[in-house]
Amino acid sequence: MSKYAFGVDIGGTSVKMGLFDVNGNVLDKWEIPTVKDNRGASILPDVARSLQARQKEKGILEEELTGVGVGVPGPMNEEGTLLGGAVNLGWGSFNIPEALGAYIKVPVKAVNDANAAAFGEMWQGGGKGYDSMVAVTLGTGVGGGIVVKGRILVGACGAGGEIGHIHIEDREEEACNCGNKGCLEQYTSATGIVRLARRYLASHDTATVLQTERLSAKIVFDAVKAGDRAAMEIAGQFGDYLGKGLAMVSSVVNPEIFVIGGGVSKAGEVLLSYIEPRFREYAFGNCKDTKFALAKLGNDAGIYGAAALVLL
Amino acid sequence: MSKYAFGVDIGGTSVKMGLFDVNGNVLDKWEIPTVKDNRGASILPDVARSLQARQKEKGILEEELTGVGVGVPGPMNEEGTLLGGAVNLGWGSFNIPEALGAYIKVPVKAVNDANAAAFGEMWQGGGKGYDSMVAVTLGTGVGGGIVVKGRILVGACGAGGEIGHIHIEDREEEACNCGNKGCLEQYTSATGIVRLARRYLASHDTATVLQTERLSAKIVFDAVKAGDRAAMEIAGQFGDYLGKGLAMVSSVVNPEIFVIGGGVSKAGEVLLSYIEPRFREYAFGNCKDTKFALAKLGNDAGIYGAAALVLL
Numbered sequence: 001m002s003k004y005a006f007g008v009d010i011g012g013t014s015v016k017m018g019l020f021d022v023n024g025n026v027l028d029k030w031e032i033p034t035v036k037d038n039r040g041a042s043i044l045p046d047v048a049r050s051l052q053a054r055q056k057e058k059g060i061l062e063e064e065l066t067g068v069g070v071g072v073p074g075p076m077n078e079e080g081t082l083l084g085g086a087v088n089l090g091w092g093s094f095n096i097p098e099a100l101g102a103y104i105k106v107p108v109k110a111v112n113d114a115n116a117a118a119f120g121e122m123w124q125g126g127g128k129g130y131d132s133m134v135a136v137t138l139g140t141g142v143g144g145g146i147v148v149k150g151r152i153l154v155g156a157c158g159a160g161g162e163i164g165h166i167h168i169e170d171r172e173e174e175a176c177n178c179g180n181k182g183c184l185e186q187y188t189s190a191t192g193i194v195r196l197a198r199r200y201l202a203s204h205d206t207a208t209v210l211q212t213e214r215l216s217a218k219i220v221f222d223a224v225k226a227g228d229r230a231a232m233e234i235a236g237q238f239g240d241y242l243g244k245g246l247a248m249v250s251s252v253v254n255p256e257i258f259v260i261g262g263g264v265s266k267a268g269e270v271l272l273s274y275i276e277p278r279f280r281e282y283a284f285g286n287c288k289d290t291k292f293a294l295a296k297l298g299n300d301a302g303i304y305g306a307a308a309l310v311l312l
Numbered sequence: 313m314s315k316y317a318f319g320v321d322i323g324g325t326s327v328k329m330g331l332f333d334v335n336g337n338v339l340d341k342w343e344i345p346t347v348k349d350n351r352g353a354s355i356l357p358d359v360a361r362s363l364q365a366r367q368k369e370k371g372i373l374e375e376e377l378t379g380v381g382v383g384v385p386g387p388m389n390e391e392g393t394l395l396g397g398a399v400n401l402g403w404g405s406f407n408i409p410e411a412l413g414a415y416i417k418v419p420v421k422a423v424n425d426a427n428a429a430a431f432g433e434m435w436q437g438g439g440k441g442y443d444s445m446v447a448v449t450l451g452t453g454v455g456g457g458i459v460v461k462g463r464i465l466v467g468a469c470g471a472g473g474e475i476g477h478i479h480i481e482d483r484e485e486e487a488c489n490c491g492n493k494g495c496l497e498q499y500t501s502a503t504g505i506v507r508l509a510r511r512y513l514a515s516h517d518t519a520t521v522l523q524t525e526r527l528s529a530k531i532v533f534d535a536v537k538a539g540d541r542a543a544m545e546i547a548g549q550f551g552d553y554l555g556k557g558l559a560m561v562s563s564v565v566n567p568e569i570f571v572i573g574g575g576v577s578k579a580g581e582v583l584l585s586y587i588e589p590r591f592r593e594y595a596f597g598n599c600k601d602t603k604f605a606l607a608k609l610g611n612d613a614g615i616y617g618a619a620a621l622v623l624l
Binding site for chain 2: 075084132255
């Protein structure tokens with residue numbers, strides 16, 4: 001009888017792995033380094049070896065293992081084939097379940113890492129209890145993952161949930177990493193918040209603690225909590241962009257809940273207080289009542305979601 | 313053996329009905345008036361009577377009938393329950409399959425009419441051969457329907473695909489029918505195109521055929537085809553708004569194809585020539601290659617999609 005699954009989250013520096021039971025409990029978790037030499041050729045064999053060692057150590061029989069889920073940092077189709085490769089790993093285009101399946105004899109499923117994290121938050125995190133949600137990851141960039149009726153919305157070319165690249169500002173002069181101008185990510189990622197802050201400080205004389213420090217999204221939101229006027233204005237701009245962007249998303253997929261994660265979300269509930277009112281202003285009809293929550297699983301969301309791929 | 317299905321599209325003036333075979337051929341189609349007296353209490357009994365008469369006339373046995381699909385002009389959940397009613401019919405909130413099932417003894421499924429039309433276009437129209445598409449209806453308003461992996465994306469409160477109410481313009485002073493300001497519908501519906509034209513004419517002295525006529529979207533696009541400079545500028549604004557809006561949609565659900573329908577789409581291919589280049593400018597990465605097509609089924613899309621609900 002199937003009792004367990006492994007969740008694997010492959011990153012540019014390390015591979016996170018976890019052993020889960022069918023109820024969503026993490027029984028063990030560990031990491032191995034990501035060896036990128038030789039176009040990352042040893043990554044999957046390393047993963048397989050590590051999983052097999054752990055399986056043996058725990059005395060888990062093959063028939064007790066439902067399978068292995070994998071999150072990979074690159075665009076992927078429904079079948080788990082990388083479309084255009086995973087640049088951070090040195091990988092080209094190939095099918096992950098097939099490739100990992102050559103080393104380990106259990107069912108393998110693979111999705112993009114942002115989608116895995118979203119799926120994890122739905123299973124055991126901020127979206128628990130909902131089967132239709134949009135996860136928003138505010139980190140160096142802005143990522144997203146969409147779950148509709150309990151299934152990840154992958155999209156025709158793996159770009160489902162790429163909400164960081166929604167066009168939100170016509171007047172932008174700087175280019176986004178994607179090459180376009182005015183993407184949501186340019187104002188609501190950690191670096192985007194710093195961009196907003198720099199621009200604010202350059203055009204205002206307001207006394208603010210922000211002028212004396214090296215800027216970061218954390219510093220901005222710490223200043224917000226301390227009641228700094230300028231920081232609150234900057235957070236207001238951030239909230240306007242993100243609220244407006246998520247209102248657009250809600251008019252498209254109409255989720256039950258938005259789950260906000262990533263490094264920026266460590267600011268806590270104050271973040272939602274800047275997003276939600278602006279969301280409700282721009283959202284359509286009933287969508288104004290869409291729920292918001294903070295993500296709960298932090299960096300473990302990926303391994304949870306990867307395991308859930310084979311368990312749910 | 314199941315061979316046939318009825319598709320029903322309930323509108324404010326008439327109810328369209330069609331008899332389909334499993335291959336998507338329409339074998340018969342007809343209409344009955346929508347009787348809205350007494351809060352529309354006789355609409356469903358009228359539909360049932362009409363379907364039963366047609367079934368008898370065609371000599372179709374009960375076991376040959378897969379079921380009845382119904383499109384209804386109001387927001388609905390996955391189960392076919394109207395959320396807040398259908399104002400154009402005088403209906404409150406109730407479950408359509410249950411209510412119609414009281415009069416007719418075959419399986420019944422129901423969806424919002426815009427979603428039914430989208431599903432019809434996927435089955436036998438402009439989206440045939442694709443299982444992931446977004447249908448855009450440019451009529452008096454702007455509606456939409458999203459199909460992901462062959463299933464309609466209904467949304468948590470029936471607002472999936474309500475792309476007409478994506479916020480697209482910060483500088484709008486007039487309110488949209490939904491109460492918000494700057495919705496995509498305000499610039500890309502038939503009335504939206506007239507709005508753009510009026511504003512253009514009010515601020516430009518360009519000689520144009522548009523000044524001498526009663527404005528409509530059709531007149532604007534006829535003038536575009538005749539090479540009228542002002543009309544082409546207005547079409548350019550329309551294309552910029554819609555291209556930008558659909559680029560946002562593609563960053564969320566990443567469909568294989570956009571299918572453009574509704575009265576405005578009668579302008580033909582020239583319409584796409586204004587939308588596609590702007591879409592590609594704003595779209596993210598691979599999404600730039602998303603396909604575009606015109607809808608093919610016209611006013612019959614709803615009955616096709618309704619029948620497909622029970623046949624697919």
